Amino acid sequence: MSIDLAGLGLQSPIILAAGTAGYADEILDVAKPSTLGAVTSKSITAQPREGHPTWRLVPVRGAMLNAIGLANTGIERFAEHVAPTHRLNAHGVSLFASVAGDTIEGYVQVAAQLDGLESIDAVELNVSCPNVHGGADFGVDPPALAELVGHVRAALPSTRLIVKLPPVATGLVGIVQLARAAIEAQGKPDGPNLRPGADVLCLCNTMPAMAIDVKTGKPRISNGTGGLSGPAVHAIVVKIIHDVYTSIAREEGVPIIGLGGVTNWEDAAEFVLAGASAIGMGTATMADPTSPTRIHRGLLKWTERMGAIKLSELVGRVRLGV
Ligand SMILES: Cc1cc2nc3c(=O)[nH]c(=O)nc-3n(C[C@H](O)[C@H](O)[C@H](O)COP(=O)(O)O)c2cc1C
Numbered sequence: 001m002s003i004d005l006a007g008l009g010l011q012s013p014i015i016l017a018a019g020t021a022g023y024a025d026e027i028l029d030v031a032k033p034s035t036l037g038a039v040t041s042k043s044i045t046a047q048p049r050e051g052h053p054t055w056r057l058v059p060v061r062g063a064m065l066n067a068i069g070l071a072n073t074g075i076e077r078f079a080e081h082v083a084p085t086h087r088l089n090a091h092g093v094s095l096f097a098s099v100a101g102d103t104i105e106g107y108v109q110v111a112a113q114l115d116g117l118e119s120i121d122a123v124e125l126n127v128s129c130p131n132v133h134g135g136a137d138f139g140v141d142p143p144a145l146a147e148l149v150g151h152v153r154a155a156l157p158s159t160r161l162i163v164k165l166p167p168v169a170t171g172l173v174g175i176v177q178l179a180r181a182a183i184e185a186q187g188k189p190d191g192p193n194l195r196p197g198a199d200v201l202c203l204c205n206t207m208p209a210m211a212i213d214v215k216t217g218k219p220r221i222s223n224g225t226g227g228l229s230g231p232a233v234h235a236i237v238v239k240i241i242h243d244v245y246t247s248i249a250r251e252e253g254v255p256i257i258g259l260g261g262v263t264n265w266e267d268a269a270e271f272v273l274a275g276a277s278a279i280g281m282g283t284a285t286m287a288d289p290t291s292p293t294r295i296h297r298g299l300l301k302w303t304e305r306m307g308a309i310k311l312s313e314l315v316g317r318v319r320l321g322v
Pocket of ligand 1: 018019042064066068070098126164204205206228229230233260281282
């Protein structure tokens with residue numbers, strides 16, 4: 001079940017999602033490491049952040065709603081204490097560092113401190129954060145996204161760059177334009193197999209959502225609105241993966257990590273058929289930390305049943321038409 005993700009070998013296609021698996025090692029106590037390809041850290045910002053007050057995470061029907069507010073230790077602590085001491089590599093599991101910020105300078109500061117850290121195998125950009133240039137998110141503004149990715153790539157010339165997009169974009173901007181902006185950004189890489197823009201796309205982050213307590217009339221989480229994850233978003237993400245894969249990612253050779261609502265191997269297999277090369281998991285692991293192991297094994301059996309030797313042979317193989 002090993003895969004090649006933009007030149008990075010992973011022992012499993014299963015990748016634990018940012019913000020749902022701690023910073024690095026926390027999952028080792030409960031999941032079988034040999035069935036994990038990578039763990040993505042909580043998103044790291046230039047300064048430590050407390051995040052929003054409680055409640056910041058509530059269950060809703062078929063999903064989970066969260067607005068954690070990017071609570072994290074900040075880059076200094078992550079680079080000095082978490083990255084150098086993590087035990088994932090000893091188990092063959094890669095560590096991806098997720099980066100967040102609200103200005104280009106903030107992202108660049110964190111990325112620059114991560115570049116070249118031996119214990120980090122890739123950096124993932126979480127672009128669903130407020131942008132000081134007019135208050136919009138980078139994730140709804142393709143030119144701003146291309147500028148951000150270009151600057152981050154320049155600060156991160158020798159590390160694999162994953163760009164994680166939000167699932168919906170507003171107005172006339174769609175997911176394919178965002179993917180194109182991330183892929184075609186013009187930074188200057190300095191390493192084998194690295195591209196000027198995104199090496200890998202992660203689709204997707206949570207979906208903007210809201211839940212209201214009808215007894216109090218107040219929103220159920222302190223931030224008012226939050227991000228939806230879990231089974232309810234899965235079918236939406238299948239289409240997003242399919243759209244991005246067929247419109248640009250396949251042609252450009254940029255692999256996709258499919259992320260959103262994967263709860264069983266069939267969900268993961270759907271992502272593969274839609275165009276994903278790897279499978280992210282978040283919410284399901286919070287309910288059952290052994291679910292990545294189950295899904296890794298299910299995918300293995302499915303690959304064999306489909307007559308394929310490698311999972312990669314099945315990527316994008318959805319059969320359209322009647
Ligand atoms: C509690 C929680 C915290 C999260 N924190 C982050 C984060 O720090 N950075 C990020 O890029 N995504 C974050 N996410 C989004 C997940 O990485 C993932 O994109 C989303 O949950 C969809 O996948 P799932 O349905 O498998 O959970 C968070 C999600 C949850 C539920």
